[in-house]
Amino acid sequence: MSDLVFADELPEPGPGIRHKPLDPWVVMIVDDDSAVHQVTQLVMSGFEFAGRRLEFLDAYSGSEAREMLALRSDIALILLDVVMESEHAGLDLVRYIREELGNRNARIVLRTGQPGHAPEEQVIKTYDINDYKEKTELTKRKLITVFYSALRSYRDIMIIEQSRRSLRRSIDAITKVYDSHNLRSFASAVLEQVAHVLGYEAQGLCASRVSAYAATQMAGHLKVLAATSEYSRLLVDEEVASLPEDVRSALDRALSEQRSHFDERHCVGYYRSTAGNESLLYMVFTEPVDADARELLEIFCANVALTYESLLLREEVQDTHHATVHILGEAVEQRARDGSQHVKRVSELAALMGEAAGLTPGEVAFLRQAAPLHDVGKIGVPDHVLNKPGKLDAAEWEVMQGHARLGYELLSKSDKRILQLGATIAHEHHERWDGLGYPRGLAGEQISLPGRIVAVADVLDSLLSQRCYKDPWAMDDALDFMREQAGQRFDPQLIALLMERLDLVRALYERHPDH
Numbered sequence: 001m002s003d004l005v006f007a008d009e010l011p012e013p014g015p016g017i018r019h020k021p022l023d024p025w026v027v028m029i030v031d032d033d034s035a036v037h038q039v040t041q042l043v044m045s046g047f048e049f050a051g052r053r054l055e056f057l058d059a060y061s062g063s064e065a066r067e068m069l070a071l072r073s074d075i076a077l078i079l080l081d082v083v084m085e086s087e088h089a090g091l092d093l094v095r096y097i098r099e100e101l102g103n104r105n106a107r108i109v110l111r112t113g114q115p116g117h118a119p120e121e122q123v124i125k126t127y128d129i130n131d132y133k134e135k136t137e138l139t140k141r142k143l144i145t146v147f148y149s150a151l152r153s154y155r156d157i158m159i160i161e162q163s164r165r166s167l168r169r170s171i172d173a174i175t176k177v178y179d180s181h182n183l184r185s186f187a188s189a190v191l192e193q194v195a196h197v198l199g200y201e202a203q204g205l206c207a208s209r210v211s212a213y214a215a216t217q218m219a220g221h222l223k224v225l226a227a228t229s230e231y232s233r234l235l236v237d238e239e240v241a242s243l244p245e246d247v248r249s250a251l252d253r254a255l256s257e258q259r260s261h262f263d264e265r266h267c268v269g270y271y272r273s274t275a276g277n278e279s280l281l282y283m284v285f286t287e288p289v290d291a292d293a294r295e296l297l298e299i300f301c302a303n304v305a306l307t308y309e310s311l312l313l314r315e316e317v318q319d320t321h322h323a324t325v326h327i328l329g330e331a332v333e334q335r336a337r338d339g340s341q342h343v344k345r346v347s348e349l350a351a352l353m354g355e356a357a358g359l360t361p362g363e364v365a366f367l368r369q370a371a372p373l374h375d376v377g378k379i380g381v382p383d384h385v386l387n388k389p390g391k392l393d394a395a396e397w398e399v400m401q402g403h404a405r406l407g408y409e410l411l412s413k414s415d416k417r418i419l420q421l422g423a424t425i426a427h428e429h430h431e432r433w434d435g436l437g438y439p440r441g442l443a444g445e446q447i448s449l450p451g452r453i454v455a456v457a458d459v460l461d462s463l464l465s466q467r468c469y470k471d472p473w474a475m476d477d478a479l480d481f482m483r484e485q486a487g488q489r490f491d492p493q494l495i496a497l498l499m500e501r502l503d504l505v506r507a508l509y510e511r512h513p514d515h
Protein backbone atom coordinates (compact mmCIF):
# COMPACT_ATOMS: atom_id res chain seq x y z
CA MET A 1 0.00 0.00 0.00
CA SER A 2 2.87 2.38 0.77
CA ASP A 3 6.55 2.37 1.68
CA LEU A 4 7.22 1.53 5.31
CA VAL A 5 9.90 2.75 7.70
CA PHE A 6 10.50 0.62 10.80
CA ALA A 7 11.71 1.39 14.31
CA ASP A 8 15.46 1.47 13.72
CA GLU A 9 14.97 4.10 11.02
CA LEU A 10 12.85 6.45 13.12
CA PRO A 11 14.48 9.51 14.70
CA GLU A 12 14.59 9.83 18.46
CA PRO A 13 11.87 12.05 19.94
CA GLY A 14 12.92 15.67 20.28
CA PRO A 15 13.52 17.39 23.61
CA GLY A 16 10.48 18.24 25.63
CA ILE A 17 8.24 15.73 23.82
CA ARG A 18 6.19 13.66 26.26
CA HIS A 19 3.25 11.36 25.70
CA LYS A 20 0.42 11.59 28.19
CA PRO A 21 0.95 8.84 30.82
CA LEU A 22 -1.64 6.08 30.85
CA ASP A 23 -4.08 5.94 33.73
CA PRO A 24 -3.00 3.44 36.42
CA TRP A 25 -4.80 0.22 37.22
CA VAL A 26 -6.95 0.83 40.31
CA VAL A 27 -6.57 -1.89 42.95
CA MET A 28 -8.65 -1.96 46.13
CA ILE A 29 -7.37 -3.74 49.24
CA VAL A 30 -10.17 -4.63 51.66
CA ASP A 31 -8.71 -6.00 54.89
CA ASP A 32 -8.96 -5.08 58.58
CA ASP A 33 -5.22 -5.72 59.08
CA SER A 34 -3.21 -2.60 58.20
CA ALA A 35 -0.05 -4.72 57.84
CA VAL A 36 -1.65 -6.56 54.90
CA HIS A 37 -2.16 -3.22 53.15
CA GLN A 38 1.43 -2.12 53.80
CA VAL A 39 3.05 -5.38 52.71
CA THR A 40 0.95 -5.69 49.55
CA GLN A 41 1.77 -2.16 48.44
CA LEU A 42 5.45 -2.59 49.27
CA VAL A 43 5.74 -5.84 47.31
CA MET A 44 3.88 -4.43 44.28
CA SER A 45 5.40 -0.92 44.35
CA GLY A 46 7.31 -1.33 41.08
CA PHE A 47 4.70 -3.40 39.26
CA GLU A 48 3.60 -2.38 35.76
CA PHE A 49 1.31 -4.06 33.24
CA ALA A 50 0.59 -2.90 29.67
CA GLY A 51 2.41 0.35 30.32
CA ARG A 52 0.25 1.21 33.34
CA ARG A 53 1.29 1.34 36.98
CA LEU A 54 -0.89 0.73 40.06
CA GLU A 55 -3.06 2.98 42.21
CA PHE A 56 -4.15 1.49 45.55
CA LEU A 57 -7.34 2.20 47.47
CA ASP A 58 -7.51 1.12 51.12
CA ALA A 59 -10.64 -0.05 52.91
CA TYR A 60 -10.49 -1.58 56.39
CA SER A 61 -14.02 -3.00 56.59
CA GLY A 62 -16.79 -4.20 54.32
CA SER A 63 -18.92 -1.13 55.06
CA GLU A 64 -16.06 1.26 54.19
CA ALA A 65 -15.49 -0.66 50.95
CA ARG A 66 -19.18 -0.33 50.05
CA GLU A 67 -19.01 3.45 50.36
CA MET A 68 -15.95 3.62 48.11
CA LEU A 69 -17.30 1.16 45.53
CA ALA A 70 -20.54 3.11 45.21
CA LEU A 71 -18.55 6.14 44.03
CA ARG A 72 -16.13 4.46 41.61
CA SER A 73 -16.56 2.25 38.56
CA ASP A 74 -12.90 2.04 37.50
CA ILE A 75 -11.64 -0.52 40.02
CA ALA A 76 -9.89 -3.33 38.19
CA LEU A 77 -8.90 -5.65 41.05
CA ILE A 78 -10.25 -6.17 44.59
CA LEU A 79 -8.10 -8.08 47.11
CA LEU A 80 -10.72 -9.07 49.67
CA ASP A 81 -10.47 -10.51 53.16
CA VAL A 82 -13.35 -12.71 54.38
CA VAL A 83 -13.45 -12.14 58.13
CA MET A 84 -13.58 -8.47 59.14
CA GLU A 85 -16.38 -6.80 61.12
CA SER A 86 -18.24 -10.11 60.80
CA GLU A 87 -17.33 -13.67 59.87
CA HIS A 88 -18.83 -13.24 56.37
CA ALA A 89 -18.24 -9.53 55.76
CA GLY A 90 -16.11 -10.25 52.69
CA LEU A 91 -18.62 -12.68 51.19
CA ASP A 92 -21.45 -10.23 51.82
CA LEU A 93 -19.41 -7.59 49.97
CA VAL A 94 -19.05 -9.93 46.98
CA ARG A 95 -22.83 -10.19 46.69
CA TYR A 96 -23.14 -6.41 47.04
CA ILE A 97 -20.62 -5.82 44.24
CA ARG A 98 -22.09 -8.34 41.82
CA GLU A 99 -25.82 -8.13 42.56
CA GLU A 100 -26.58 -4.67 43.96
CA LEU A 101 -23.97 -2.65 42.07
CA GLY A 102 -24.18 -4.90 39.02
CA ASN A 103 -20.40 -4.72 38.67
CA ARG A 104 -19.35 -7.82 36.73
CA ASN A 105 -16.07 -6.38 35.50
CA ALA A 106 -13.92 -5.94 38.61
CA ARG A 107 -11.78 -9.02 39.35
CA ILE A 108 -12.25 -10.23 42.94
CA VAL A 109 -9.52 -12.28 44.63
CA LEU A 110 -10.52 -13.62 48.04
CA ARG A 111 -7.62 -13.70 50.53
CA THR A 112 -8.28 -15.34 53.85
CA GLY A 113 -6.20 -16.19 56.89
CA GLN A 114 -9.02 -18.38 58.25
CA PRO A 115 -9.99 -20.85 55.50
CA GLY A 116 -12.20 -22.73 57.92
CA HIS A 117 -14.71 -19.85 57.86
CA ALA A 118 -14.92 -19.97 54.07
CA PRO A 119 -13.99 -23.34 52.55
CA GLU A 120 -12.50 -22.84 49.05
CA GLU A 121 -14.71 -25.26 47.09
CA GLN A 122 -17.95 -23.97 48.62
CA VAL A 123 -16.99 -20.29 48.17
CA ILE A 124 -15.86 -20.69 44.55
CA LYS A 125 -19.10 -22.54 43.75
CA THR A 126 -21.45 -20.12 45.56
CA TYR A 127 -19.88 -16.69 45.04
CA ASP A 128 -18.86 -14.89 41.84
CA ILE A 129 -15.17 -14.49 42.66
CA ASN A 130 -12.21 -14.95 40.35
CA ASP A 131 -9.61 -16.49 42.63
CA TYR A 132 -9.21 -17.84 46.17
CA LYS A 133 -5.95 -17.63 48.07
CA GLU A 134 -4.87 -18.37 51.62
CA LYS A 135 -2.72 -15.55 52.97
CA THR A 136 0.00 -18.00 54.01
CA GLU A 137 0.54 -19.15 50.42
CA LEU A 138 0.77 -15.66 48.87
CA THR A 139 4.50 -15.24 48.33
CA LYS A 140 5.78 -12.29 46.32
CA ARG A 141 6.02 -14.43 43.18
CA LYS A 142 2.47 -15.75 43.56
CA LEU A 143 1.09 -12.29 44.32
CA ILE A 144 2.68 -10.92 41.15
CA THR A 145 1.15 -13.84 39.22
CA VAL A 146 -2.27 -13.02 40.70
CA PHE A 147 -1.93 -9.39 39.59
CA TYR A 148 -0.90 -10.28 36.04
CA SER A 149 -3.70 -12.80 35.67
CA ALA A 150 -6.41 -10.57 37.15
CA LEU A 151 -5.41 -7.39 35.32
CA ARG A 152 -5.06 -9.21 32.00
CA SER A 153 -8.55 -10.63 32.49
CA TYR A 154 -9.95 -7.20 33.43
CA ARG A 155 -8.27 -5.58 30.42
CA ASP A 156 -9.79 -8.14 28.06
CA ILE A 157 -13.25 -7.69 29.58
CA MET A 158 -12.99 -3.92 29.15
CA ILE A 159 -11.86 -4.33 25.54
CA ILE A 160 -15.00 -6.40 24.90
CA GLU A 161 -17.14 -3.77 26.64
CA GLN A 162 -15.54 -0.96 24.67
CA SER A 163 -15.98 -2.94 21.45
CA ARG A 164 -19.67 -3.35 22.20
CA ARG A 165 -20.05 0.38 22.82
CA SER A 166 -18.11 1.21 19.66
CA LEU A 167 -20.19 -1.25 17.67
CA ARG A 168 -23.36 0.37 19.00
CA ARG A 169 -22.00 3.80 18.03
CA SER A 170 -21.11 2.46 14.59
CA ILE A 171 -24.59 1.01 14.07
CA ASP A 172 -26.22 4.25 15.24
CA ALA A 173 -23.93 6.38 13.10
CA ILE A 174 -23.97 4.33 9.89
CA THR A 175 -27.55 5.39 9.12
CA LYS A 176 -26.46 9.02 9.28
CA VAL A 177 -23.47 8.88 6.93
CA TYR A 178 -24.97 11.14 4.31
CA ASP A 179 -22.51 14.03 4.44
CA SER A 180 -18.87 14.69 5.27
CA HIS A 181 -19.62 15.95 8.80
CA ASN A 182 -21.53 12.82 9.87
CA LEU A 183 -18.87 10.60 8.34
CA ARG A 184 -16.48 11.78 11.07
CA SER A 185 -18.77 10.48 13.84
CA PHE A 186 -19.10 7.11 12.13
CA ALA A 187 -15.41 6.78 11.31
CA SER A 188 -14.40 7.70 14.87
CA ALA A 189 -16.62 4.97 16.29
CA VAL A 190 -15.17 2.46 13.85
CA LEU A 191 -11.59 3.59 14.58
CA GLU A 192 -12.04 2.86 18.28
CA GLN A 193 -13.70 -0.45 17.47
CA VAL A 194 -10.89 -1.51 15.13
CA ALA A 195 -8.30 -0.95 17.86
CA HIS A 196 -10.36 -2.87 20.43
CA VAL A 197 -11.12 -5.77 18.09
CA LEU A 198 -7.40 -6.08 17.41
CA GLY A 199 -6.96 -6.47 21.17
CA TYR A 200 -5.04 -3.26 21.80
CA GLU A 201 -5.58 -0.20 23.91
CA ALA A 202 -4.88 2.70 21.57
CA GLN A 203 -5.44 6.39 20.96
CA GLY A 204 -5.14 8.14 17.65
CA LEU A 205 -6.62 9.97 14.71
CA CYS A 206 -7.12 9.74 10.96
CA ALA A 207 -6.67 12.92 8.91
CA SER A 208 -6.89 13.91 5.26
CA ARG A 209 -5.56 16.65 3.01
CA VAL A 210 -7.95 17.09 0.10
CA SER A 211 -6.73 18.21 -3.31
CA ALA A 212 -7.80 21.65 -4.53
CA TYR A 213 -10.05 20.49 -7.33
CA ALA A 214 -12.02 18.11 -5.10
CA ALA A 215 -12.90 20.74 -2.48
CA THR A 216 -11.42 24.16 -2.94
CA GLN A 217 -12.37 25.37 0.51
CA MET A 218 -10.17 22.69 2.05
CA ALA A 219 -7.23 22.87 -0.35
CA GLY A 220 -3.91 22.28 1.37
CA HIS A 221 -5.42 21.96 4.86
CA LEU A 222 -5.18 18.82 6.95
CA LYS A 223 -8.61 17.86 8.33
CA VAL A 224 -9.35 15.27 11.00
CA LEU A 225 -11.73 12.59 9.70
CA ALA A 226 -11.77 10.27 12.72
CA ALA A 227 -10.44 10.36 16.27
CA THR A 228 -10.49 8.26 19.42
CA SER A 229 -11.48 9.88 22.72
CA GLU A 230 -7.98 11.32 23.37
CA TYR A 231 -8.21 13.48 20.23
CA SER A 232 -12.00 13.89 20.00
CA ARG A 233 -11.81 17.68 20.42
CA LEU A 234 -10.30 17.82 16.92
CA LEU A 235 -13.62 16.66 15.46
CA VAL A 236 -14.94 20.10 16.40
CA ASP A 237 -12.01 22.22 15.25
CA GLU A 238 -11.01 19.79 12.48
CA GLU A 239 -7.66 21.52 12.14
CA VAL A 240 -4.59 19.78 13.60
CA ALA A 241 -2.61 22.90 14.58
CA SER A 242 -3.29 22.27 18.27
CA LEU A 243 -1.83 18.76 18.24
CA PRO A 244 1.12 17.94 20.51
CA GLU A 245 4.43 18.76 18.83
CA ASP A 246 5.52 15.12 18.47
CA VAL A 247 2.23 14.12 16.81
CA ARG A 248 2.28 17.05 14.41
CA SER A 249 5.94 16.37 13.55
CA ALA A 250 5.16 12.72 12.81
CA LEU A 251 2.28 13.71 10.49
CA ASP A 252 4.39 16.37 8.75
CA ARG A 253 7.17 13.86 8.18
CA ALA A 254 4.81 11.30 6.65
CA LEU A 255 3.36 13.99 4.38
CA SER A 256 6.75 15.27 3.25
CA GLU A 257 8.21 11.79 2.64
CA GLN A 258 4.87 10.38 1.38
CA ARG A 259 5.29 7.07 3.17
CA SER A 260 4.25 5.32 6.37
CA HIS A 261 6.34 5.00 9.53
CA PHE A 262 5.97 2.32 12.20
CA ASP A 263 7.65 1.27 15.39
CA GLU A 264 6.44 -1.16 18.04
CA ARG A 265 4.05 1.23 19.77
CA HIS A 266 3.41 3.90 17.11
CA CYS A 267 1.79 3.85 13.73
CA VAL A 268 1.92 6.73 11.24
CA GLY A 269 0.21 5.48 8.10
CA TYR A 270 0.27 7.40 4.80
CA TYR A 271 -2.06 6.83 1.84
CA ARG A 272 -2.50 8.81 -1.40
CA SER A 273 -5.62 8.29 -3.52
CA THR A 274 -5.75 8.37 -7.30
CA ALA A 275 -7.46 11.77 -7.03
CA GLY A 276 -4.41 13.16 -5.25
CA ASN A 277 -5.92 13.32 -1.76
CA GLU A 278 -3.64 12.29 1.10
CA SER A 279 -4.74 10.55 4.29
CA LEU A 280 -2.81 9.88 7.48
CA LEU A 281 -3.31 7.59 10.45
CA TYR A 282 -1.59 8.27 13.79
CA MET A 283 -1.95 5.69 16.56
CA VAL A 284 -0.21 5.13 19.91
CA PHE A 285 -0.48 1.67 21.50
CA THR A 286 0.13 0.49 25.05
CA GLU A 287 1.67 -2.76 23.74
CA PRO A 288 3.67 -3.69 20.64
CA VAL A 289 1.50 -4.21 17.53
CA ASP A 290 2.05 -6.81 14.85
CA ALA A 291 2.15 -6.38 11.06
CA ASP A 292 -1.44 -7.60 10.56
CA ALA A 293 -2.79 -4.94 12.92
CA ARG A 294 -0.79 -2.24 11.16
CA GLU A 295 -2.09 -3.32 7.77
CA LEU A 296 -5.71 -3.35 8.95
CA LEU A 297 -5.40 0.14 10.44
CA GLU A 298 -3.80 1.48 7.26
CA ILE A 299 -6.59 -0.03 5.13
CA PHE A 300 -9.14 1.57 7.47
CA CYS A 301 -7.60 5.02 7.08
CA ALA A 302 -7.42 4.71 3.30
CA ASN A 303 -11.05 3.63 3.03
CA VAL A 304 -12.28 6.43 5.30
CA ALA A 305 -10.39 8.92 3.13
CA LEU A 306 -11.86 7.48 -0.08
CA THR A 307 -15.37 7.63 1.38
CA TYR A 308 -14.76 11.20 2.48
CA GLU A 309 -13.56 12.08 -1.01
CA SER A 310 -16.70 10.57 -2.54
CA LEU A 311 -18.96 12.43 -0.11
CA LEU A 312 -17.23 15.73 -0.84
CA LEU A 313 -17.70 15.11 -4.56
CA ARG A 314 -21.38 14.33 -4.01
CA GLU A 315 -21.83 17.43 -1.87
CA GLU A 316 -20.20 19.54 -4.55
CA VAL A 317 -22.61 18.16 -7.16
CA GLN A 318 -25.55 18.80 -4.82
CA ASP A 319 -24.36 22.34 -4.06
CA THR A 320 -23.95 23.00 -7.77
CA HIS A 321 -27.47 21.74 -8.39
CA HIS A 322 -28.92 23.89 -5.60
CA ALA A 323 -27.01 26.94 -6.86
CA THR A 324 -28.31 26.33 -10.38
CA VAL A 325 -31.89 26.23 -9.10
CA HIS A 326 -31.42 29.55 -7.29
CA ILE A 327 -29.69 31.14 -10.28
CA LEU A 328 -32.57 30.06 -12.52
CA GLY A 329 -35.13 31.49 -10.11
CA GLU A 330 -33.16 34.71 -9.72
CA ALA A 331 -32.78 35.03 -13.49
CA VAL A 332 -36.57 34.99 -13.86
CA GLU A 333 -36.93 37.57 -11.06
CA GLN A 334 -34.30 39.81 -12.61
CA ARG A 335 -36.11 39.69 -15.92
CA ALA A 336 -39.27 40.71 -14.07
CA ARG A 337 -37.20 43.46 -12.34
CA ASP A 338 -38.34 42.12 -8.95
CA GLY A 339 -36.35 42.28 -5.73
CA SER A 340 -32.97 40.58 -5.94
CA GLN A 341 -33.57 38.52 -2.78
CA HIS A 342 -37.15 37.43 -3.53
CA VAL A 343 -36.40 33.79 -4.39
CA LYS A 344 -34.07 33.44 -1.40
CA ARG A 345 -36.63 34.82 1.03
CA VAL A 346 -39.46 32.75 -0.44
CA SER A 347 -37.23 29.68 -0.06
CA GLU A 348 -36.46 30.44 3.60
CA LEU A 349 -40.05 31.41 4.45
CA ALA A 350 -41.29 28.18 2.89
CA ALA A 351 -38.79 26.15 4.91
CA LEU A 352 -39.78 28.01 8.09
CA MET A 353 -43.47 27.24 7.60
CA GLY A 354 -42.79 23.70 6.39
CA GLU A 355 -40.97 22.93 9.62
CA ALA A 356 -43.79 24.54 11.64
CA ALA A 357 -46.35 22.48 9.72
CA GLY A 358 -44.65 19.23 10.77
CA LEU A 359 -42.69 18.29 7.67
CA THR A 360 -39.70 16.03 8.24
CA PRO A 361 -36.20 17.55 7.97
CA GLY A 362 -35.80 15.86 4.58
CA GLU A 363 -39.08 17.27 3.32
CA VAL A 364 -38.14 20.74 4.57
CA ALA A 365 -34.83 20.50 2.71
CA PHE A 366 -36.60 19.57 -0.54
CA LEU A 367 -39.12 22.38 -0.06
CA ARG A 368 -36.32 24.91 0.51
CA GLN A 369 -34.65 23.77 -2.72
CA ALA A 370 -37.82 23.65 -4.86
CA ALA A 371 -39.53 26.88 -3.72
CA PRO A 372 -37.25 29.19 -5.79
CA LEU A 373 -38.75 27.64 -8.95
CA HIS A 374 -42.28 28.85 -8.21
CA ASP A 375 -42.24 31.54 -10.93
CA VAL A 376 -40.04 29.80 -13.51
CA GLY A 377 -42.98 29.88 -15.96
CA LYS A 378 -42.58 33.66 -16.23
CA ILE A 379 -39.80 32.92 -18.68
CA GLY A 380 -42.57 32.58 -21.29
CA VAL A 381 -44.34 35.86 -20.42
CA PRO A 382 -43.51 38.80 -22.75
CA ASP A 383 -41.59 41.73 -21.24
CA HIS A 384 -44.34 44.25 -21.92
CA VAL A 385 -46.71 42.19 -19.76
CA LEU A 386 -44.20 41.15 -17.15
CA ASN A 387 -42.94 44.68 -16.48
CA LYS A 388 -46.06 46.75 -17.14
CA PRO A 389 -46.17 49.46 -14.43
CA GLY A 390 -49.96 49.71 -14.43
CA LYS A 391 -52.88 47.33 -14.15
CA LEU A 392 -53.02 44.51 -16.71
CA ASP A 393 -55.98 44.37 -19.09
CA ALA A 394 -57.99 41.17 -19.53
CA ALA A 395 -55.84 39.82 -22.37
CA GLU A 396 -52.61 40.60 -20.55
CA TRP A 397 -53.91 39.03 -17.35
CA GLU A 398 -54.73 35.84 -19.23
CA VAL A 399 -51.17 35.74 -20.57
CA MET A 400 -49.75 36.33 -17.06
CA GLN A 401 -51.86 33.55 -15.57
CA GLY A 402 -50.34 31.16 -18.09
CA HIS A 403 -47.00 31.22 -16.24
CA ALA A 404 -48.29 28.75 -13.65
CA ARG A 405 -49.12 26.12 -16.26
CA LEU A 406 -45.97 26.82 -18.29
CA GLY A 407 -43.77 26.41 -15.19
CA TYR A 408 -45.43 23.10 -14.46
CA GLU A 409 -44.94 21.86 -18.02
CA LEU A 410 -41.26 22.82 -18.02
CA LEU A 411 -40.38 21.23 -14.67
CA SER A 412 -42.59 18.13 -14.81
CA LYS A 413 -40.53 16.76 -17.72
CA SER A 414 -37.83 15.79 -15.23
CA ASP A 415 -38.10 12.79 -12.92
CA LYS A 416 -35.89 14.40 -10.27
CA ARG A 417 -37.64 14.88 -6.93
CA ILE A 418 -36.74 18.54 -6.51
CA LEU A 419 -37.93 19.43 -10.01
CA GLN A 420 -41.10 17.37 -9.58
CA LEU A 421 -41.84 19.26 -6.37
CA GLY A 422 -40.96 22.50 -8.14
CA ALA A 423 -43.49 21.61 -10.87
CA THR A 424 -46.24 21.12 -8.27
CA ILE A 425 -45.39 24.42 -6.56
CA ALA A 426 -45.25 26.32 -9.86
CA HIS A 427 -48.68 24.90 -10.80
CA GLU A 428 -50.40 25.55 -7.47
CA HIS A 429 -48.90 28.62 -5.78
CA HIS A 430 -51.63 30.88 -7.26
CA GLU A 431 -54.49 28.62 -6.18
CA ARG A 432 -56.60 29.94 -3.29
CA TRP A 433 -58.02 28.29 -0.19
CA ASP A 434 -61.53 29.44 -1.23
CA GLY A 435 -61.19 27.97 -4.76
CA LEU A 436 -61.05 31.32 -6.60
CA GLY A 437 -57.41 31.00 -7.71
CA TYR A 438 -55.81 29.81 -10.95
CA PRO A 439 -55.08 27.87 -13.11
CA ARG A 440 -57.38 25.02 -11.96
CA GLY A 441 -59.54 26.57 -9.25
CA LEU A 442 -58.47 24.09 -6.59
CA ALA A 443 -59.77 24.68 -3.04
CA GLY A 444 -58.72 23.78 0.52
CA GLU A 445 -56.68 20.62 0.83
CA GLN A 446 -57.06 19.87 -2.88
CA ILE A 447 -54.03 22.17 -3.06
CA SER A 448 -50.87 20.37 -1.94
CA LEU A 449 -49.27 21.50 1.32
CA PRO A 450 -46.12 22.76 -0.49
CA GLY A 451 -48.35 24.73 -2.88
CA ARG A 452 -50.26 26.30 0.02
CA ILE A 453 -47.02 27.12 1.86
CA VAL A 454 -45.35 28.81 -1.10
CA ALA A 455 -48.56 30.75 -1.81
CA VAL A 456 -48.21 32.38 1.63
CA ALA A 457 -44.46 32.95 1.27
CA ASP A 458 -44.73 34.40 -2.24
CA VAL A 459 -47.53 36.88 -1.45
CA LEU A 460 -45.96 38.05 1.82
CA ASP A 461 -42.61 38.73 0.19
CA SER A 462 -44.25 40.37 -2.84
CA LEU A 463 -46.09 42.78 -0.54
CA LEU A 464 -42.85 43.64 1.27
CA SER A 465 -40.83 44.10 -1.94
CA GLN A 466 -40.54 46.84 -4.54
CA ARG A 467 -42.41 46.01 -7.76
CA CYS A 468 -42.79 47.85 -11.07
CA TYR A 469 -46.44 48.40 -10.25
CA LYS A 470 -46.19 49.23 -6.49
CA ASP A 471 -44.01 50.38 -3.63
CA PRO A 472 -43.10 48.00 -0.77
CA TRP A 473 -45.58 47.70 2.10
CA ALA A 474 -44.67 48.15 5.73
CA MET A 475 -44.26 44.86 7.63
CA ASP A 476 -47.26 45.47 9.92
CA ASP A 477 -49.53 46.34 6.97
CA ALA A 478 -48.46 43.23 5.09
CA LEU A 479 -49.09 41.03 8.14
CA ASP A 480 -52.53 42.58 8.63
CA PHE A 481 -53.38 41.69 5.03
CA MET A 482 -52.21 38.09 5.54
CA ARG A 483 -54.45 37.80 8.62
CA GLU A 484 -57.45 39.22 6.73
CA GLN A 485 -56.96 36.70 3.92
CA ALA A 486 -56.76 33.65 6.18
CA GLY A 487 -59.52 31.25 5.13
CA GLN A 488 -60.00 33.11 1.83
CA ARG A 489 -56.76 33.30 -0.10
CA PHE A 490 -54.65 31.30 2.36
CA ASP A 491 -54.79 28.17 4.50
CA PRO A 492 -55.82 29.59 7.93
CA GLN A 493 -53.68 27.09 9.83
CA LEU A 494 -50.57 28.19 7.94
CA ILE A 495 -51.31 31.85 8.69
CA ALA A 496 -51.65 30.97 12.39
CA LEU A 497 -48.28 29.19 12.30
CA LEU A 498 -46.74 32.18 10.53
CA MET A 499 -48.03 34.61 13.15
CA GLU A 500 -46.56 32.47 15.93
CA ARG A 501 -43.11 32.90 14.37
CA LEU A 502 -42.96 36.60 13.59
CA ASP A 503 -39.62 37.02 15.38
CA LEU A 504 -38.09 34.50 12.98
CA VAL A 505 -39.78 36.19 10.01
CA ARG A 506 -38.42 39.62 10.96
CA ALA A 507 -34.95 38.15 11.52
CA LEU A 508 -35.09 36.56 8.06
CA TYR A 509 -35.74 39.95 6.45
CA GLU A 510 -32.84 41.46 8.36
CA ARG A 511 -30.54 38.74 7.02
CA HIS A 512 -31.75 39.01 3.41
CA PRO A 513 -32.57 42.63 2.53
CA ASP A 514 -32.86 43.75 -1.09
CA HIS A 515 -29.59 45.11 -2.43
